[in-house]
Amino acid sequence: MSLVILFGVPFLGTLLGSLAVFFLRGGIGEKTGKAITGFAGGVMIAASVWSLLLPAIDESSYYTAAAGFLAGILFLLILDTIIPHIHATAEKAEGKSSSLSKSALLMLAVTLHNIPEGMAVGAAAAASSFGDGLGYMGALSLSIGIALQNFPEGMIVSMPLYKAGKRKSRAFLEGTISGIVEPIGAIIAFVFVSMLSSLLPFLLSFAAGAMFYVVVEELIPEASEGEHSNIGTVGAAIGFAMMMVLDGIFG
Numbered sequence: 001m002s003l004v005i006l007f008g009v010p011f012l013g014t015l016l017g018s019l020a021v022f023f024l025r026g027g028i029g030e031k032t033g034k035a036i037t038g039f040a041g042g043v044m045i046a047a048s049v050w051s052l053l054l055p056a057i058d059e060s061s062y063y064t065a066a067a068g069f070l071a072g073i074l075f076l077l078i079l080d081t082i083i084p085h086i087h088a089t090a091e092k093a094e095g096k097s098s099s100l101s102k103s104a105l106l107m108l109a110v111t112l113h114n115i116p117e118g119m120a121v122g123a124a125a126a127a128s129s130f131g132d133g134l135g136y137m138g139a140l141s142l143s144i145g146i147a148l149q150n151f152p153e154g155m156i157v158s159m160p161l162y163k164a165g166k167r168k169s170r171a172f173l174e175g176t177i178s179g180i181v182e183p184i185g186a187i188i189a190f191v192f193v194s195m196l197s198s199l200l201p202f203l204l205s206f207a208a209g210a211m212f213y214v215v216v217e218e219l220i221p222e223a224s225e226g227e228h229s230n231i232g233t234v235g236a237a238i239g240f241a242m243m244m245v246l247d248g249i250f251g
Contacts, residue, residue, distance in 0.1 A: 007125070009144060010121060017150060019154075024155075034228055035234070035235035036152035037223040038231065039239035041232075042235065043146070044212075044239075046247070050244065050247040052205060052211075053065055053208045056201040059201040064201050065201065068203065071209060072209020076217070112181075116211045117185075118181055119207045120211055126189065127204055129194075130197045154179065158175030
C-alpha cells in the first residue's frame, strides 16, 4: 500500500491539474505560465539534490553519484535527439495553422519529460526499501514535490486542448494521460533496482541527472524567454524552497 501511495501521488497531481479545464474559462496567461514553469524547475532541482544525489552519495561515493548523474544527462541527450522536447515543439507548432496540432505537440512533450520524474520516484521508493540513505518519508516528500509541480502541468496540457476545440471531458482525459508515464516509469525503476539492488546509488543519481537535464534544457529556456523572465525566476525560487522544506519535514 505504501508503494501505491508513492507511485500514485504524482499522477494524482496531474489528474487534479487537468480537472481545471472544468472550472477555468480562460487560458493560462503568459505570466502565469512562466511562474508555473519556473516553479516546476525549482522543485525538480531541489528534488535532484536532496532526494536523489545526497542519498546516492550516502549509499556509495561521490564518484558513483557523479557517474550516474552524467549517465542520466547522456540518456536524456540521446532521447532529445530522437523525440521533440518542450520548447522545440512550441517552435515547430508556430508554423502550423492548427492550434490543436500545437496542443498535441505540447502534450507529447510534457508526457516525455515526465519519464525521468517517474524514474526518480521509483528510485527513491527503492532506496527507502533496500537502502539506508533515504527513508520512506524522504521518498514521500519527493513524491509530493513532484505532484505539486504536476498540478500546473495538467493545466498546461488540458486548457490548450479545450481552447483548440476539444470537449472538456476529452481535454481532461488527455491531460490526465500525459501523467500516466510517471507511475509506469516508477514501477519499472523499482523493479529494476529490486533485481539489482547494488545499482541503487547509480540509479538514484541517474534519475537526478535526467531531471536536471529537463530543467536546464526545457524549463529554464521556457521560463526566461521574452518579457517577464523574473517571474520564472521567482517561481523557481519558490519551488526550490518548498521542496527543501518538504524534505526537511519528511526527510
